[in-house]
Amino acid sequence: MSRKPAPKSTFDRSRCPVAVTLDTLGDKWSLVVIRDLFFGKRKFSEFLASPEGIKRNILTERLRRLERAAVVARVRYQRRPDRYEYRLTRKGADLLPVLQAIVGWAGANVPGVWTPPAEMLAARPERFYPSEGKKPARNASRKRAKA
């Protein structure tokens, strides 16, 4: 009997869950983009407009990396010309407790940070799971609530 080896690319440094997570998300921007997705942003231009001022080339690279890691999905929402938006996958939505823990830490330890809406602090990942099998309505992106 042979044990199937773990895919090399998933474990760049070790099999420690902290190191593995940081292999994908350990930078200054990925979790900022994921925050935006939780607040309903979906379009490249919307991420660009966030107050942190991410640069286009960095945003492009991060979205590609998050897509490869299956944390976000790139979805075409319009044809001719084709236009794409980004959505949290289930794996991406499961990052909510990580963001909530970070918010809790900063709120208790860094004076002066913003406090997010209470409903976001109490939300569960399931609320952000993609509705599987459903195609987005043509104007779905315009209808979504501003969080």
Add this chain to the structure above:
Amino acid sequence: MSRKPAPKSTFDRSRCPVAVTLDTLGDKWSLVVIRDLFFGKRKFSEFLASPEGIKRNILTERLRRLERAAVVARVRYQRRPDRYEYRLTRKGADLLPVLQAIVGWAGANVPGVWTPPAEMLAARPERFYPSEGKKPARNASRKRAKA
């Protein structure tokens, strides 16, 4: 009346708690070193020996940054020659729920990662708070439990 402005250095990009936290901790190594501290490592050589293989110059830079952010404290534990070790501050110990959330995410979403000891997953930050006012015993670093 004037409101006291928040110190500039704390808010490089925005006052969002996620962005502020990543300004200090948003890289591939900081939380790996903090993980090691939770497991009882305190010395530069111990961090170097971890399986991820951090380079000396990166470790030096990260420890300085974590010290500036008051997440770790550098403590002299020996004189002639002077030797220093690193300890979690209360602010650093408060990162435990962030690590636990990351471990939970990776355990559920990345097949093949290690599972940390259950007692670490259930631990509370208070367990790792520094005992204030006490100087470390001369050989305290040798006595500490291997986690």
